[in-house]
Amino acid sequence: MIRIDAVTKRYDDGTVAVDRLSLDIPDRAITVLVGPSGCGKTTTLRMINRMVEPTEGGILLDGADIRQQPVDSLRRSMGYVIQNAGLFQHRTILDNIATVPRLLGWSKQKARGRAAELMERVGLDGSLAKRYPYQLSGGQQQRVGVARALAADPPVLLMDEPFSAVDPVVRKGLQDELLRIQDELGKTIVFVTHDIDEAIKLGTMVAVLREGGRLAQFAPPAELLSAPADAFVEDFLGADRGIRRLSFFPADALELATGPLVPLDADAERLAAGADAPYLLVTDAEGRPLGWAEPGVPLERDRLLDHGRPFRPGTDSLRTALDGAVLSPTGWAVAVDGEGRAVGVVSQRAIGEAIRAAHGRAATAVEAAR
């Protein structure tokens, strides 16, 4: 664990960048520092690897004051990734990634072998190894930055706005990749961003800082969304807080109706069984949804209503299920299994009830944790 203990940083010109900040950063999880420009995020991150020294307070790594350790060995235990990757322009991609292993005295061959392995891990094609940074896209350069930070397998990764300079689509790809890598490697990651959506997507824990380097709230994302500590946090979280919060509620508790599912070639008896349902979900021979039909109307493939975007109860959230229902012309969402076969349907109203129940459970859990 990294313990930031009542740390204040006052720069020489008197600017208080961080004010009595205390945070316990858990191991093997992503902790995000988020807040408006100038609230001291970068200063906090840099105090962890001693690029900046606190004016007051201290930082403990696994119980020991980081000042007791030589700064070189401290920094080697902490990979560092910055915006625009900060690559060495005159070195190839492979040699950029191999930088720290080479500094540690690994042979060129071993360091390059490790670099090649890391290129694969961060989703970079091996054919890019001999290129120079300027020959890569911004997103690819950022991946090189992550690979370089991971090269010596440090337990801690410090990331300062690493994905801010790329477009939203590339950014989403990089975020997904980071979550995948984190699943495999389980690093202790401290991630700085000014983007609350990025914080909520990536963070196991999120620290919201306010101007003057003061902590506004430190909580898991679902708790931030359900119980913002004050008006500043609420405002910073922005609109759609309620809808976004649904991403944290799994869809597997929804009660699915199977009565309305009918195959395209259903006989009269089978159709009669579904006559009470407001709509029938027509499926193909494999059970995949084709579209909606009204009971009593003959089933014809080209007269079916679009079934909208289905959700998967085991993996998707109530947000996805609600989105499916909202987009569906019938107001019912379709649930499918991993193979895309329909397993049931659920109405907007039933989703609404599940949402209320989930809110109730979450409120009880937050209350119990206090």
Ligand SMILES: Nc1ncnc2c1ncn2[C@@H]1O[C@H](COP(=O)(O)OP(=O)(O)OP(=O)(O)O)[C@@H](O)[C@H]1O
């Ligand atoms: N070397 C320095 N000397 C004096 N003041 C500084 C120095 N570095 C940062 N500051 C000030 O400290 C405050 C916090 O800066 P910091 O870079 O930590 O904020 P930040 O939250 O990372 O901001 P941003 O999101 O804009 O990067 C700001 O007011 C900044 O101007």
